[in-house]
Amino acid sequence: MLARTTDPIVAIATASGRGAVGIVRVSGARLAPLISVICGRSLKPREASYLPFRDAGGEAIDHGLAIHFPAPHSYTGEDVLELQAHGGPVVLQLLLARCLEAAVESDASTGQPRLPGLRVAQPGEFSQRAFLNGKIDLAQAEAIADLIDASTEAAARSAGRSLSGAFSQEIHTLRDALIHLRMLVEATLDFPEEEIDFLQKADAEGQLATLQAQLGAVQQRARQGALLREGIKVVIAGQPNAGKSSLLNALAGAELAIVSPIPGTTRDVVSQTIQIQGVPLHVVDTAGLRESTDLVEQIGVARAWGQIEGADAVLFLHDLTRSAGTDYAQADADILRLLSEKLPAGVPVLDLWSKQDAAPSTGPVTGMSLSAKTGFGIEALRQRLLEVAGWQAVPEGVYLARARHVQALSRVGEHLILAAEHLAARAQSLDLLAEELRLAQNALNEITGEFGADDLLGVIFSRFCIGK
Structure with missing residues (x-):
């Protein structure tokens, strides 16, 4: 189930345990009052400032770097505050607690809570908001988790390619070709009296064959990527x-x-x-x-x-x-x-x-x-x-994929096979041809999240770590 996407959220964004640096991340709208009370002043956008992080009494919890990323130029697409402190668990918990405490305190200038509704983020909620705000698509969001979980160098490099959008670009190319083919079919259905065979003049059969060949190449790389992951x-x-x-x-x-x-x-x-x-x-x-x-x-x-x-x-x-x-x-x-x-x-x-x-x-x-x-x-x-x-090493062409990606591509292939059969039957099956092409596009859209159910999104993002 999707979390409430309008609430401001906060979480420790680094792994548990001790380390040199730990990060507390806040995301939401209008963070200026919270920034002012914790950092003691306002921050220049996207500029790291070394300063004390203050508790309710004005004493320093720790000294570190604070960075403000105003919307929409941030990871989530919302206003984001990152507090980079020493990586001790107690220090980070104190900072987290201070953020939650300061959010409900009344701001001196307005008399209103500084950041009403601030809560601890659910697993994967920062990346979920990045997806919902159009910063990344669903395949790229999954690649973030895969990059973190990568157990081999090859898997990490492949996840990096997916995160950069290589896999998504392949899907968009297929989708654009599919939309163009759908347009030709719909034109033939909408204007039958014109006695113009749109499909034959536009070489619809050739376009469909090319689309199937392109799909086959993407499927092969996706299977290799799924193998690297699983x-x-x-x-x-x-x-x-x-x-x-x-x-x-x-x-x-x-x-x-x-x-x-x-x-x-x-x-x-x-x-x-x-x-x-x-x-x-x-x-x-x-x-x-x-x-x-x-x-x-x-x-x-x-x-x-x-x-x-x-x-x-x-x-x-x-x-x-x-x-x-x-x-x-x-x-x-x-x-x-x-x-x-x-x-x-x-x-x-x-x-x-x-x-x-x-x-x-x-x-x-x-x-x-x-x-x-x-x-x-x-x-x-x-x-x-x-x-x-079934491994065939293609080191520069493999992107990390998941079983659901492979299954979706397989469904696309099945719909295109049926579409080719209906196209061969011409006028008698054009309605069925249009439907198969629509179903093929829906299956493609599931991969990047341009079409998908809320429960699917909830399952995917709930498997992320807290603060990501």
Whole structure:
């Protein structure tokens, strides 16, 4: 649910904990009375002033920099005051409390409260106001949170491109082409008696084909951006003592999971996020899959299957040193059958053969052989995981995107396919053609927020940090 957008708001805008500098930010209309009492004087616009921040008795809470950004030339589009003090939590809380206290005090010149209605900001409310006041669009607002949360350099650079408007510009280009095509269709519908085929003369089919090609390029970059942000979940599965924990350690480059020759050592889920060329992969080690009378191991196996069912990719690990055994091969076949039953369609299962160093003369018929001990095949596996994830490195063209962006673009593509079918039918389906183009434009508008429900905005901005 959207917050009240007319209230003045205040919040600590820096992370919790101690630091060299901390910021208290105020946004609203007519901040001059509040500025005067806290800073002791008025401030020149967009000029940092070093001065004491005063409490109710006129004593200094701290000395720091105060900056006033008059509307509309501010982050939120409203009047903004930033108080940059020493970054101790107590100091910042005192400044926050002083702002709230001073707001309700009567101003000596007017007898009215200095800033009536001032309240602590909700998460993401500063960025929400920047969006509502036209300073940024919705995709750029989301990029702010993504830039803060970026876990890799590639993700940070891609979020920066989205924040600068690269992704939004692509969407606007598609939208403008779509609006032009809609105009041609509406002209044909509005003036049928003129006997002028607007669509044929304007090469509407060619325009639609070009639009679909442009959409395909944007979709590809958006999928890459979503991958940079979300990553994929990779689950390592197999029989006990197949080398699953060793593989996790090898991929992570650290001793995360306990490794021993005793079957059933891993009884719970162990996960680690690794990065391959900036793409986050959430790798999960699971208990060995087998029948057991041990209640704890049964729970571990059940949890393993739960992880497998939610995987984006499964690494099915086989033990080369036991591959010739009939019982072992049968157990692997049983696991493969269960994988085919439990996994959703399209989830890839990679056959990996471990312990290559202990059985160098034996090679699998299919799949990859590797050794967690020597590192043989580990780099090849990393590259294969990137392929499975669908990563195609385009370092200067990828912008960070979210799942909702990818889904919206997919809906645009579906509407354009139907539009092409109606366009081929000419006059018999022009009404349906116009409707599909309208729906495609609505889906595009959802990305930048030019059309969207209030509850969607509330969900997006509520996930921001306080003071942003």
